[in-house]
Amino acid sequence: MTRFSFAAMVGFAASSLVVLPALAQTPPPAVAPTLPGSGMVQPIPALRPPVPIPSLSAAQEAWANDWLKTGAAQGLMARQKRSGPLRGQALVDAMLDRARALSTGRVDTADFLDIWALRPEKFDPRPGLAKAVAEDSLDQWASRLTPPWAGYETLRKGLERYEAIRDQGGWQTLSASSSPDAVRKRIALEDPSVSPDEKLTDIIQRAQRRYGLNPTGNLDARTLAALNVGVDDRIAAIMANMERWRWMPRSLPVNRVQVNIAAAVLTLFEGDQPVTSMRAVTGSPDNQTPMLSSSIHSIVVNPPWNVPMSIARRELFPKGRATLIRQGYKIVKTPEGGERIVQPAGPNSALGRLKFDFNNPFAVYLHDTPSRGKFSSYDRLASHGCIRLEKPVALAEQMVAASPDLNGQIQNLIDEGKTQRVSLPQDVAVYLLYWTAFANGDGVVSFRNDPYGWDKLLAQKIEASSSRADPTAAPAPASIASKD
Template identity: 50%
Template sequence: MAASPAAAQFRLIPAAKPQQAKPQAQPPAATPTPTPPPAAPAAQPPQAVPTPPIQPRQVIPLPVLSSRQMAELRQLLPEAGLAQGLRRMTSTVSLPNDSDGLVRAALDYARAVHSGRLDSSDFINDWGLRPAAFDPLPGFADAVKRDRIAAWVRSLPPPYAGYDGLEKGLVAYRAILTAGGWPKLTPGPDLGKGASGARVRALRKRLAVEDKQVATSGDTFDQDLQDAVLRAQRRYGLRPTGVVSTGTLAALNVPVEARVRQIMANMERWRWLPQELPAKRIQVNIAAAVMTVFEGDSPIASMKAVTGRPGNETPMLQSRIHSIVLNPPWNVPSGIAAKELWPKGEGYLKAHGYRIIGTGPDRRLQQESGPRSALGRFKFDFDNPYAVYLHDTPVQSGFNSYSRLDSHGCVRLEKPGPLAELLLKNDPNWQPDAIAAQLEGTKTVRVRLADADQVAVYLLYWTAFASSDGTMNFRDDPYGWDKLLADKIEARAAVSAATAS
């Protein structure tokens, strides 16, 4: 299988070889002497090695703000907290009047915008990403000393174009909210080219709120309006038909308040990522069911994926792909076996390549490797507590759907072959011909990637993101995580405000 041109651009840079320790010098051979050596001195008791004193942890005192710096913070903090999506537009901010109180409010803001507003107790099990610990006091104390508080505030948000796009989108959609939002479209027959009337006029007005190319006048569904519908369907991840049917109508009728909170939730998820992502990485957008290969902050290749259906959610996590299994068997999880396979009987199981391992309550199912295996021909392994992985599938029809949340939690890939070749390109034993030859049979082989070739993998839940031209894109919130996260952000913001005041 030849790698796709897009995937082939993803180059793995070998890590530098570790420095080897110098060999210890051997003592020179003793020169024979006719006289016996002098008697060895009496053994001395070993000298105790003095233990270095424990250095006390340096405690940085809270800096003392000048009156001008206090005034500066009182202006900066409310504006920054609103711009970074840490509170609702309608929420009020009551800041302390004393220096220590303002310093603590600034440190609270810094932790929230740098590492997330949530407390560790707010995370649910499937939110496997956790922000790194962050102590803002040293940086803030230095900023106060050098009188560069505004620059310090600007340096705190995540340093990624994806976050910047959401920040701009938040401004735009809050402006729409302030202006009154958008009208709700009434249900009715599908609207397509040639239609006319009041519903078409309402559609034009609705689309024009987000799309400045749309003319608001006219009650005929012409080519320009069809093009606008196509753009909207792509923004919302819908099949671009140019016809306003039930799905498109539902997406257009999501209130602008919900879109604002959706942006806020996605900004928070960016804060859970490390401040520096690996230059070479694989990201899966769970909500959009897309896998993307990144080089730096730029996507260089992507493919469709199938992710977990609601009830079998694909977790958010970060790890490293360390192995590729060729011709993997499927060790069926007990829950799936009990609900979906055991009830079908042994005849079905045998016909579909399953074998029963063990007896009694400990028995389990394994599907043999080969073309019928639910894992297909490739499995990409990475350590995680959820027992999920990326894999192939013999059923390709699922990739034709625009709604591709249909797995038990693992991630199925549309084109796993090129990805495997990409990850193994530096292994002389597993070039494309060798991989193809192995796949002709059914023997299972686990190929361990060299340390330098292991690639970071991120499973992320992005339901709002900006395209390169700044246009906001939205996806459904199939797991309900956006609303849950926005609620938690606002609840924590309220607690923080009450503590500061």
């Protein structure tokens, strides 16, 4: 693995927006607070009135109506909505709504699952729109609304490709008995690099890599299943991932750790460029890993495992006390008079030799593991929600490289056998993300399975939110709008 210094690391934690339900009763009148020790009443600051939007010219109204027709191209709806031209305040309201959707997401955070803990930053589009109207620079204003990340733009190109495939009738279902020409033609719809004289096994291998499958070159059951996913479902996955890009902050620490939960891969970034990656094991569908951002502040060397009560009740206590003690667990009394299970530090600890701590409400973290076999598998969603690492020692060494006292000492600390917490020279930003679709510069999209079912759910929420914003909208296709 490439070694680099985290001396310039900037810790980052995305802000969380908590939406409280409105109270049914009439709120009490505001009471001005008293300044301490003065007996004087402190005036309540007046609410700042909303920034006024100048009247749009006829040319600006025409531009705005054309711009509002681009929602499907930005993944804000499955198909373009049927609606007539807007005028006046209705047009301004629609522009503000579209600006918010492009900048921070179509789905309101109040409609997020709790486990989608990555929250977009607050954004008020009114000042920017008012300035753009006054300066007649609506084009430039609109171009700055979408996420500045290449990952978003390449997905937008990919969405255009898949919408064209859909509009041309989609693709035929393949079977194990399909002809080589049919297989070649099917894969070429998604992969324009397919050539007539290329070996079919090479074409299939390239498709398998795009789907995250073992690249055997054989048209096995899993490859057939991936090829037979409907084009509308692929579009839904792209829409969902574009929405997640809109939740991301407009700037990221240039040095950071990112985990793709769906692909079970950890990537380390230096100077905003990926420098190394490793396989990981992420949460199973029954024990989902949350989406979130935080900062790794310390590493626990030789950590004991304080077994969460949910796991203890479900998996360990049913084995019986004698079995647990024989397997090396300790049963400890709690202050409340109950019992909990602790697995002491050591080579057989479920946390291995290292645990990377970062603040979050889900009690998840990155950690080592004594069970190495899963890293060679293409199905690596098997943890209780935490992230197991293929190369934890190398990752830890990179994080402490800026410290003269710790650089190169991680393995020595492990060998001491003591449980100890090592504070990092600088906090390391960490992002747990859920990417099931990502594209290259040509818009060729790679897909991963949607193990948690979040893509279809999010696509439904996007459609529902879009329909609420535009009551004249056409209904979504059944494959997008229908529930599982």
